[in-house]
Amino acid sequence: xxxxxxxxxxxxxxEVTTLLGAAILLPALAVGLLVATFQAAxxxxxxxxxxxxxxxxxxxxxxxxxxxxxxxxxDYTITLFESIPMLIG
Numbered sequence: 263x264x265x266x267x268x269x270x271x272x273x274x275x276x277e278v279t280t281l282l283g284a285a286i287l288l289p290a291l292a293v294g295l296l297v298a299t300f301q302a303a304x305x306x307x308x309x310x311x312x313x314x315x316x317x318x319x320x321x322x323x324x325x326x327x328x329x330x331x332x333x334x335x336x337d338y339t340i341t342l343f344e345s346i347p348m349l350i351g
Contacts, residue, residue, distance in 0.1 A: 285330075290316045
């Protein structure tokens with residue numbers, strides 16, 4: 263196992279982590295901006311008004327994108343496990 267293979271594994275792990283995190287965080291960010299704009303326009307400063315829509319969007323995204331996220335994580339893990347003999351020898 264050399265430095266190139268370690269860097270490749272680390273790079274792929276960061277790519278998978280970024281994809282999984284972005285799939286959840288970007289819709290929550292968009293809803294947060296919409297709610298913040300609405301709160302600024304109406305001068306309503308209720309904390310639950312910003313929390314509940316984001317929570318609902320995250321749950322919807324997890325339900326809709328969950329199979330894709332699980333498949334992505336499983337593909338990475340299977341590829342990593344299958345490459346163990348090549349990395350050791």
